[in-house]
Amino acid sequence: xxxxxxxASSGKRLGLYDNGTIRVVFFACCIIVLAVVLTxxxxxxxxxxxxxxxxxxxxxxxxxxxxxxxxxxxxxxxxETSLLLAKDQAVLAWVSSGGQDYAAxxxxxxxxxxxxxxYDYAKSFxxxxxxxxxxxxxxxxxxxxxxxxxxxxxxxxALQSGQKVSLNIxxxxxxxxxxxxxxxxxxxVCQPVGVAGVALSLxxxxxxxxxxxxxxxxxxxxxxxxxxIHLADNLEYIGRSVSEFLPADVIQQILGDxxxxxPKVLEYKDSQGQTMDLAYQSTVTTDWKLVxxxxxxxxxSILDSIKINAMIASVxxxxxxxxxxxxxxxxxxxxxxxxxxxxxxxxxxxxxxTHELAEKNxxxxxxxxxxxxxxxAVLPSPNEWTAICRDYxxxxxxxxxxxxxxxxxxxxxxxxxxxxxxxxxxxxxPGALMTMLVHSILNNMxxxxxxxxxxxxxxxxxxxxxxxxxxxxxxxxxxxxVAICYIKDRRLEFAGAKIPLYIKRDGQVHVLKGDNRxxxxxxxxxxxxxxxxxxxxxxxxxxxxTTDGYIDQNGGTKDYPMGRKAFVECIAKMAPDTxxxxxxxxFEHTLKAYMGAEPQRDDITVIGLAFQ
Amino acid sequence: MDDLFIAQTKSTPxxxxxxxxxKLSIEGQSYPENAFKFYExxxxxxxxxxxxxxxxxxxxxxxxxxxxxxSSSKCMMMLFEKLEEAHEAGxxxxxxxxxxxxxxxxxxxxxxxxxxxTVPFEIIPLADEATKDGQ
Numbered sequence: 001x002x003x004x005x006x007x008a009s010s011g012k013r014l015g016l017y018d019n020g021t022i023r024v025v026f027f028a029c030c031i032i033v034l035a036v037v038l039t040x041x042x043x044x045x046x047x048x049x050x051x052x053x054x055x056x057x058x059x060x061x062x063x064x065x066x067x068x069x070x071x072x073x074x075x076x077x078x079x080e081t082s083l084l085l086a087k088d089q090a091v092l093a094w095v096s097s098g099g100q101d102y103a104a105x106x107x108x109x110x111x112x113x114x115x116x117x118x119y120d121y122a123k124s125f126x127x128x129x130x131x132x133x134x135x136x137x138x139x140x141x142x143x144x145x146x147x148x149x150x151x152x153x154x155x156x157x158a159l160q161s162g163q164k165v166s167l168n169i170x171x172x173x174x175x176x177x178x179x180x181x182x183x184x185x186x187x188x189v190c191q192p193v194g195v196a197g198v199a200l201s202l203x204x205x206x207x208x209x210x211x212x213x214x215x216x217x218x219x220x221x222x223x224x225x226x227x228x229i230h231l232a233d234n235l236e237y238i239g240r241s242v243s244e245f246l247p248a249d250v251i252q253q254i255l256g257d258x259x260x261x262x263p264k265v266l267e268y269k270d271s272q273g274q275t276m277d278l279a280y281q282s283t284v285t286t287d288w289k290l291v292x293x294x295x296x297x298x299x300x301s302i303l304d305s306i307k308i309n310a311m312i313a314s315v316x317x318x319x320x321x322x323x324x325x326x327x328x329x330x331x332x333x334x335x336x337x338x339x340x341x342x343x344x345x346x347x348x349x350x351x352x353x354t355h356e357l358a359e360k361n362x363x364x365x366x367x368x369x370x371x372x373x374x375x376x377a378v379l380p381s382p383n384e385w386t387a388i389c390r391d392y393x394x395x396x397x398x399x400x401x402x403x404x405x406x407x408x409x410x411x412x413x414x415x416x417x418x419x420x421x422x423x424x425x426x427x428x429x430p431g432a433l434m435t436m437l438v439h440s441i442l443n444n445m446x447x448x449x450x451x452x453x454x455x456x457x458x459x460x461x462x463x464x465x466x467x468x469x470x471x472x473x474x475x476x477x478x479x480x481x482v483a484i485c486y487i488k489d490r491r492l493e494f495a496g497a498k499i500p501l502y503i504k505r506d507g508q509v510h511v512l513k514g515d516n517r518x519x520x521x522x523x524x525x526x527x528x529x530x531x532x533x534x535x536x537x538x539x540x541x542x543x544x545x546t547t548d549g550y551i552d553q554n555g556g557t558k559d560y561p562m563g564r565k566a567f568v569e570c571i572a573k574m575a576p577d578t579x580x581x582x583x584x585x586x587f588e589h590t591l592k593a594y595m596g597a598e599p600q601r602d603d604i605t606v607i608g609l610a611f612q
Numbered sequence: 613m614d615d616l617f618i619a620q621t622k623s624t625p626x627x628x629x630x631x632x633x634x635k636l637s638i639e640g641q642s643y644p645e646n647a648f649k650f651y652e653x654x655x656x657x658x659x660x661x662x663x664x665x666x667x668x669x670x671x672x673x674x675x676x677x678x679x680x681x682x683s684s685s686k687c688m689m690m691l692f693e694k695l696e697e698a699h700e701a702g703x704x705x706x707x708x709x710x711x712x713x714x715x716x717x718x719x720x721x722x723x724x725x726x727x728x729x730t731v732p733f734e735i736i737p738l739a740d741e742a743t744k745d746g747q
Contacts, residue, residue, distance in 0.1 A: 425683045428645075477648075477686055516724060521686065552717060554641075554679060561679050561717040601643060602681060 025325045032321045033314065040310035048303055052277075055299045060279035061263035063214055064292045068263075068281050070208055071222065071231075075285040078182045078198050079165050081115060081124075086184040086196040091126060095186050095194035098130030113137040115198060122179050122201035126186075127155050128194040158183045158195050167286055169202070169230060178202050178238075202231060202238065209233035215301075218294035219245070225287055227251055242291065246278075247271075254280045254289060267296070368401045368429065375402050375432050378439050380409045388417035388487070393584035395606040397549075403603035404431020404480075405547050408439055410446045418446060418455075419485040419609070421499060423547035425478045425518075427603045437466060438480060452486040452495035453532040456519065459484075460497075460528055463520030479520030483545050490611075492535040492543075502544040502571055503535060509571050510535075542580075542610050544571055549604035550587075555595035562594050580608050613664065616657045624650055625677060631661055637674040642688075643681035651687035658691060662698045669703060671695075676710040676738075678718055685721065692729055699731040706732050713737040 085091055090107035099105060108126065116124035116137020127134045127145060134143040134155070145152045154168050166183045179199035185192035209220045210233040222231035227242045242251055250268050257264065260282040267277050275296035282289050385392045388411050398405060404424035411417045420442060424434030441462045449455040459482065467478055483499035485492055494501045496514020503510045512533040517524060535541075552561040570590045574583055587606050613631040620626035625640030644650045665671065673695065680688060692707070699705045709725070711718035719735065726733045 423682070425686070481682070516727070518682070523686075523689065548682065552679060552681070558712070558714065559678070560712065560715045563716045564720070565716060601679075 025322065025329060028325055029318060029322050033318055036310075036314040036317055040307075040314060044303065044307060044310065047306060048300055051300050051303065052296070055277060056265045056267075059214075059299075060265055060277060060292060060294070061281075063220075064263040064279040064281045064290050067209070067220060067292070068283050068290050071205065071290070072284045074200060074205065075167070075180070075182065075283075078121065078180075078200055079184070079285065081119065081121070082165065082182040082184040082197040085111065085115060085124065085126075085198070086186040088196075091196055092186055092193065095126055095128045095196070096130060098128050099133055099135075100131075109135070109139050113139060119198075120204075121198040122204065124196075124198045125181075126194060126196050129159055129192060130194070154181065154183065155195060158185065159192050161185075162189060164189050180205070203235070206231055206233065206235055206238070214292070215294050215298045217298050218292065221291045221293075222283075223254070223289050223291050225255060225289075227255060230288065246293070250278065254278075254291060257282075260289065270295075365401070371429065371432060372401045375406075375435065378436065379407065384409055384411065387411045388419070389609045390612045391580040391610040393580040393606075393608045395550075395584050395587055395604065397600070397604040398427065398432075399549070399600045399603050400428040402429060402432035403427045404434055405549065405603040405605040406435035406439060407545075407605060407607060408442050410442075412446075415487075415489045417487050419487070419545075419607075420482060421545040421547065421605060421607055422480050422482040423499065423549070423603070423605070424480040425521075430478075431603065434478060434480065438463065438482075441466070449486075451532055452484040452493040453530040455484050455486070456482065456495040456497060456515075456530045457528060460519035460524055460530075461526060464522075464524060464526055467520060468522050477522045479518045479524060481518050481547065483514065485543070485545075487537070490537045492537055494533040494535065495530050496533075497530070499545060499547065501533070501535075502546075502568065504542040504544070504571055504574070505538065505540065507572070507576065509568050511568070537611050539612055540576075540610075542571075542574075542583075542608060544606065544608050546606045547603065549600075549602035550591060550606055553591060553595050553598075553601055553604070555598045559598070562591070566590070566594070580610055583608050613661060616654070618654075627654060629657065629661070634669055634671050635674075636671070637676075639674075639676045641679040642677055642684040643679065644684065647681070647683035647687050651684075651691070655687075655690065655694070658694050662694060662703075665698065665703055667702060671698070671703065671705045673705065673707045674710065675708070675722075677721075678712065678715055680721055685724075689725065689728070692725055692731070696729055696731045707734065709733065709735045710738055711735065713739060 088108065088111055090104045091111060093101050093104035094108040097104065112124050112126055112135060114137075115121065124137045125134060126136075132145045134145050134152075135141065145155050147156055154170060158166050158168075164185055168181050168183065169178060170181055179201055181199045182197045183195045184197050185194075186196050187193040205222075209231060214220070218233075219237065220233045221229045221237060221242065223229055223242055229237050229240050229242060232238050237245075242254075246254075247268060247270070250266065253266065257280070260280065261284075263279050263281040265277065265279045267275060270276050276293055277296055277299060278291065278293045280289050280291045379396070385394075388409060394407065396405065396407070404427045406422050406424070408420040408422070409418060422435065422438055424431050424438065426434070438459070441459060445455060445458055445462075449458065463479060481498035483494070483496040483501060485494050485501065487493075494512045494514065496512065497517055497519045498514070500514050501512040503512065512535065514533065515528075515530055517528065519528070546567060550562070551564050551567050554561055556562070570587060574586060578586070584606075587608075591604070615631065616627060616629040618624070618627035620640045623641065623643050623645075625638050625642050627638055629636040642650075677688075695705050695707065707729075709722040711722060719737075722733075722735045726735065
């Protein structure tokens, strides 16, 4: 059988990954996914909180604060420029002269145009209370002011305000644009001679707003105390009211907050339910407030990318871990599984072999069982026994199923009979073959013999002749021990080859030893002389024959053979009226007690006979 | 010549032949399934050994075999015959057969062998539990 094939294929058949391995890998991956998701969620939430915290406490206040400072700074600069302009002697002289002081006018005009053109202002202007005239940096532009013109109200209001500096936002007819005007009273505050100032373009400031734009949907507004938006990063909102965009309570909180030198932050939900963060702060130079508003979603939109990155990282981690698990388990599983597969294959082979052996053994045993039937078939039947004696027992116990021990009887006539016990060399099948041979020879001789001795001699010759026909075959040397009892009326003629005859009479055991030579062997003399022993049988005599199996059986404390003495004692201790059946039981018991757990060593045959 | 050593089993004896010491020993029970197969290499060795044995050599052979089955005893007899031949050829061969004194079968067996042999064959009983050390 090709051994390599089933082993090689067994790896494939078993598979390197059983359900257990896959389950373990799957379970491990689940744990990793859970861990990654948990870690990501925690870090997401921590980052989000940190971001919102930073947004509310730092970014938004900072943004509002810096924008406020920009506006304040710009207006402050405009105010200072306006103050300088208003204090200028030439300007004062020119304004107070109502434009009549030509020399001063020239200087003032030069100053005006210098400020308006060379500095970062939309325009610069002077207005004279005496002349009710208005000049700008453009020397050609002179407007007449009238108390009756509402557009000129700012001038007369400023003159009467008593405030050195005032701001107003207004539409300029010339520039067609809205400006923040810084109006400074020239001369004494109580009796001003005119107004000087600069204008800042709202658009310019709005540009700053948009350059600082924080988010796509964020809004930065400059709101007056009425809630009107004056400046916005998105110009669309300018002029509209914050009430369009903010809930009323929020507006109230912003506009009602008088203590607002520092930025304040609040959050609210808009009409769509979105969380909005809002920061506001009052400007110093005006009573307006800066309001910055941004949807929470947008501020933390950077977290979306973190979220995506975390998810990508998770997927990559999972893939990596799966790969590593797979790889490791492959490395580990491979030799282990192969060893298992090999062990299983070997086990299968052993099973197969065992099965084959069992089958073969069964065949052999069946064959031997059949042989046993044959061997038993040639052994005498109870009827044949009772024809030659009053009582008898046969203890026939081959070591294996069949054996080399045999017994043979023949009733010659009403008074004469032959009893033969033999022990062929070996046991088992070879022994049994021998017994069949001897049996056949005995059958042939039964009708033509002179004496037990002569029969033994003849048996020796015939066995030798049959077994050792080929002189060169020295390996086999087989023969047998045998005892022949020829009962002629009441006279017993005994010839033995290593099997003695034991006779019990009146409690005494007599032994007819016979010859001490086996027969049939190559060494056995072909013309051996066998002595005959005689015994006159009386009623009550018991005859016993045994092969060496009984007396050679090992056991006892020293594991010696039981011995002849023990056998003789066993005969001697039988009560006079013990039936042969009971005697057999006694022999069996003695044997069993002696051998204990030792296995039977040889074929055992014991025969007992009693005569009338 | 090399030593011959065959370890004892339950059904075969311990064989130890030491040609340098001219000392051979067989100890243990002998009832193998196939006695001829077991003893054949021993015969071969013995033939070789005896063939090269010098005239003046003194060969000491010890046996201590509690049980020998019929076919083993035939083999033993064949072994003894070889020794007998050596003895007849003028070599000195001393056989000592030890047996435990309670073991009558071993004694019977030895006596049967001795009966057929002319080579010096000493049968020595061993007292209970005694071993045959120190010979």
